[in-house]
Amino acid sequence: xxxxxxxNMMADLDEEGVIEAMNAVIAANGEGxxxxxxxxxxxxxVVGKRFESGEYFIxxxxxxxxxxxxxxxxxxxxxxxxxxVNCGKMIxxxxxxxxxxxxxxxxxxxxxxxxxxxIDLGIDVAPEAIVEAAxxxxxxxxxxxxxxxxxxxxxxxxxxxFKEAGIRDDVKIIIGGNPVTAxxxxxxxxxxxxxxxxxxxxxxxxxANA
Amino acid sequence: MAEKNYEQTSFFMxxxxxxxxxxNTAESTASEDNSARxxxxxxxxYDAASFKEPDKVPVxxxxxxxxxxxxxxxxxxxxxxxxxxxxxxxxxxxDFEIDFTWLANLPMPVDVFxxxxxxxxxxxxxxxxVNHLQAKEKYLGTEIYDEIIADPGKFMTETYVKRFxxxxxxxxxxAYPLYLKALDAAREYFVTSGLIAENIKNHGVFSIFDDIKxxxxxxxxxxFDNYRGIVGSLTDLRRMPKKVQEAVDALxxxxxxxxxxxxxxxxxxxxxxxxxYHAEGGFLNPKQYDNLYFKNFKETYLPYMEKGVxxxxxxxxxxxxxxxxxxxxxxxxxxxxxxxxxxxxVHKKVGDxxxxxxxxxxxxxxxxxxxECIDYVKKLFDVLAPGGGFxxxxxxxxxxxxxxxxxxxIAAYETANELSKK
Numbered sequence: 001x002x003x004x005x006x007x008n009m010m011a012d013l014d015e016e017g018v019i020e021a022m023n024a025v026i027a028a029n030g031e032g033x034x035x036x037x038x039x040x041x042x043x044x045x046v047v048g049k050r051f052e053s054g055e056y057f058i059x060x061x062x063x064x065x066x067x068x069x070x071x072x073x074x075x076x077x078x079x080x081x082x083x084x085v086n087c088g089k090m091i092x093x094x095x096x097x098x099x100x101x102x103x104x105x106x107x108x109x110x111x112x113x114x115x116x117x118x119i120d121l122g123i124d125v126a127p128e129a130i131v132e133a134a135x136x137x138x139x140x141x142x143x144x145x146x147x148x149x150x151x152x153x154x155x156x157x158x159x160x161x162f163k164e165a166g167i168r169d170d171v172k173i174i175i176g177g178n179p180v181t182a183x184x185x186x187x188x189x190x191x192x193x194x195x196x197x198x199x200x201x202x203x204x205x206x207x208a209n210a
Numbered sequence: 211m212a213e214k215n216y217e218q219t220s221f222f223m224x225x226x227x228x229x230x231x232x233x234n235t236a237e238s239t240a241s242e243d244n245s246a247r248x249x250x251x252x253x254x255x256y257d258a259a260s261f262k263e264p265d266k267v268p269v270x271x272x273x274x275x276x277x278x279x280x281x282x283x284x285x286x287x288x289x290x291x292x293x294x295x296x297x298x299x300x301x302x303x304x305d306f307e308i309d310f311t312w313l314a315n316l317p318m319p320v321d322v323f324x325x326x327x328x329x330x331x332x333x334x335x336x337x338x339x340v341n342h343l344q345a346k347e348k349y350l351g352t353e354i355y356d357e358i359i360a361d362p363g364k365f366m367t368e369t370y371v372k373r374f375x376x377x378x379x380x381x382x383x384x385a386y387p388l389y390l391k392a393l394d395a396a397r398e399y400f401v402t403s404g405l406i407a408e409n410i411k412n413h414g415v416f417s418i419f420d421d422i423k424x425x426x427x428x429x430x431x432x433x434f435d436n437y438r439g440i441v442g443s444l445t446d447l448r449r450m451p452k453k454v455q456e457a458v459d460a461l462x463x464x465x466x467x468x469x470x471x472x473x474x475x476x477x478x479x480x481x482x483x484x485x486x487y488h489a490e491g492g493f494l495n496p497k498q499y500d501n502l503y504f505k506n507f508k509e510t511y512l513p514y515m516e517k518g519v520x521x522x523x524x525x526x527x528x529x530x531x532x533x534x535x536x537x538x539x540x541x542x543x544x545x546x547x548x549x550x551x552x553x554x555x556v557h558k559k560v561g562d563x564x565x566x567x568x569x570x571x572x573x574x575x576x577x578x579x580x581x582e583c584i585d586y587v588k589k590l591f592d593v594l595a596p597g598g599g600f601x602x603x604x605x606x607x608x609x610x611x612x613x614x615x616x617x618x619x620i621a622a623y624e625t626a627n628e629l630s631k632k
Binding site for chain 2: 013014054056057058059060062063067097098099102105145149150153160179181183184186187
């Protein structure tokens with residue numbers, strides 16, 4: 001298999017080509033599964049960069065997430081470990097009082113493609129539940145998503161819940177979504193903020209590698 | 211100038227300093243002939259949108275739930291009492307000098323949706339904000355494209371309604387009592403919204419929906435928001451682009467066929483059109499935008515614009531990359547609200563062609579200092595107001611209690627009103 005070609009197919013959102021390549025890996029008893037996974041991840045990196053540069057739009061990101069998910073579903077049985085690049089675990093969720101999940105799901109696809117094992121807690125997640133999950137799985141990176149302005153309150157409460165639990169300094173918290181800005185980040189007390197999946201991946205990788 | 215009392219009875223954040231520090235900058239509308247004021251504000255609106263410097267740059271609002279917060283009540287406490295709800299909503303207009311409004315109604319008829327069997331809308335924790343619970347929505351399958359292409363009118367008025375709202379799928383004996391409840395809830399919603407609109411009009415505030423007679427919500431947005439959902443519609447665009455385009459064109463053609471009047475029969479006194487951006491605000495690439503929105507929008511409404519009809523565009527997201535399309539329409543035809551785009555960048559691109567309706571970002575209203583709000587509003591007026599083509603309004607609908615600090619809201623509006631007068 002030509003992995004460079006596979007990477008380009010993922011980058012160009014050639015769904016048929018990617019799925020065909022994944023099926024070929026399975027037909028070959030999983031030979032080259034790790035390399036195929038790596039190629040898809042690299043293709044997703046290109047997708048993220050094209051979005052950052054304005055060549056791709058949100059619709060392309062969503063579609064890329066769908067293609068990547070389909071590809072991984074096919075490849076999963078052939079993969080011995082989850083990811084060619086392993087950045088470790090992190091938590092992702094939409095915060096309490098916000099039931100939007102599109103942005104969160106796009107980010108999850110990019111993070112998973114980028115090598116994170118994402119613990120997706122879902123939507124409308126209470127601060128205590130996030131703290132509990134972080135303790136249980138000893139997760140150090142927390143990504144909070146929200147679309148409504150109400151989400152900003154919940155993000156602040158989540159940061160406070162980590163303080164109250166005495167583990168605020170043990171975790172890094174990134175917030176993202178429609179109402180999030182640099183000012184909001186400061187007011188909330190998060191460690192970073194983002195308006196793009198690619199930046200989320202970049203920041204979380206830096207934290208994972210620190 | 212009479213002293214103004216910004217009464218502050220909010221239940222979450224009692225910013226009492228804001229109340230005592232602020233003096234009235236608004237002339238009392240009570241002492242004015244409000245019909246005359248209404249006419250004047252309407253004229254100012256059209257002058258600004260026609261690149262004439264108005265007597266006063268229109269200062270507007272687009273409030274959802276925040277007026278209830280400002281009045282110190284929860285929407286959930288007054289929603290079943292139309293008189294109390296209208297009084298509470300009107301308090302914002304008692305205290306702030308507002309020239310025009312985009313909204314003059316309750317946020318959403320939550321109970322109507324409930325009785326029709328969906329929980330897509332619900333009240334936020336603050337009791338003022340109505341949330342669209344997007345992740346709970348269940349969408350239709352790809353088979354709808356063929357159904358729409360075959361008969362778009364039937365799909366819109368029958369098929370979709372019956373499939374999307376579970377109550378319509380119940381046996382008649384179970385459904386009927388729910389229809390009655392939904393109708394009651396709708397009546398209550400419209401009565402309350404009517405009282406709110408009347409109250410606002412009695413303040414001499416021009417409500418743009420008084421003039422809006424043409425509504426264009428792009429057909430792709432129906433797939434995006436209602437029929438297929440965001441993920442479904444956007445993946446369909448990649449997997450079956452021709453089918454999506456055919457269905458969009460069929461729906462647009464149907465909607466064109468049922469417009470209330472032709473360009474030759476525009477109502478006496480003129481009117482406006484309204485359009486909105488959802489998918490257009492960053493989800494679509496420029497080619498998709500052209501094919502799914504602009505092509506049919508231009509074809510349908512250019513003849514109206516050539517007769518002087520202006521369209522008010524309420525946008526969500528970022529659309530700097532397509533604003534120059536409006537140069538294909540007559541100058542002054544479009545009034546663009548902005549959401550995420552930098553107003554100064556938009557002004558550089560189309561400030562000589564389209565009216566820019568924008569103001570302070572709501573995150574500034576919520577988190578910035580009072581002085582930062584004042585400085586930003588001053589900068590907006592310095593750059594955008596000369597020569598007309600500018601209206602002031604916050605960049606997002608102010609929905610929930612925490613969307614704006616009262617003292618920032620007061621500072622922004624006082625500054626805007628001060629700078630807006632010749």
